[in-house]
Amino acid sequence: MAAASGHAEKKLSHQPFFALFPVKQILAGSLWGPVMQVPSHPTQIRRMLTSRLKQLTPTGPVLAASLSEVHKRCGQPSCACHRDGPLHLAHHLTLKVDGKTRTIYVPQDMLDEVRSWVTEYQRLKAVTHEITQLALALVRGHVADRKRRQGRS
Numbered sequence: 001m002a003a004a005s006g007h008a009e010k011k012l013s014h015q016p017f018f019a020l021f022p023v024k025q026i027l028a029g030s031l032w033g034p035v036m037q038v039p040s041h042p043t044q045i046r047r048m049l050t051s052r053l054k055q056l057t058p059t060g061p062v063l064a065a066s067l068s069e070v071h072k073r074c075g076q077p078s079c080a081c082h083r084d085g086p087l088h089l090a091h092h093l094t095l096k097v098d099g100k101t102r103t104i105y106v107p108q109d110m111l112d113e114v115r116s117w118v119t120e121y122q123r124l125k126a127v128t129h130e131i132t133q134l135a136l137a138l139v140r141g142h143v144a145d146r147k148r149r150q151g152r153s
């Protein structure tokens with residue numbers, strides 16, 4: 001039985017999805033970082049901004065999607081997965097294109113690479129989120145900061 005399922009495993013990438021079972025999302029495309037501690041002094045805020053801006057360069061391809069694992073049946077009727085045997089583990093990407101959710105199958109031999117691209121997207125998104133919070137803090141604190149400086153002179 002092990003040899004038979006191993007054979008089916010190899011053919012997996014050429015087979016259409018026969019059945020999709022509950023999806024487990026392993027890398028979310030919409031993950032935001034936690035709310036950060038923003039200092040009150042503009043000089044400190046700008047210093048933090050400078051360091052975040054340096055982190056904004058991608059270290060490789062960026063893939064703005066969610067990576068999920070699915071358990072599916074293959075297209076080979078003789079395979080154990082069509083009876084009571086275990087289903088095959090596969091991965092797919094979900095993303096929105098023109099407001100519609102698209103699902104794209106990830107070939108097994110591309111999985112590590114694709115995972116790193118999604119991880120890179122999450123990192124950039126988290127950095128962008130921090131930059132946004134710092135930039136907002138500068139906007140919000142600007143009037144108070146100007147008054148403080150005028151009061152000092």
Ligand SMILES: [Zn+2]
Pocket residue numbers: 008073074075076079080081082088
């Ligand atoms: Zn199968």
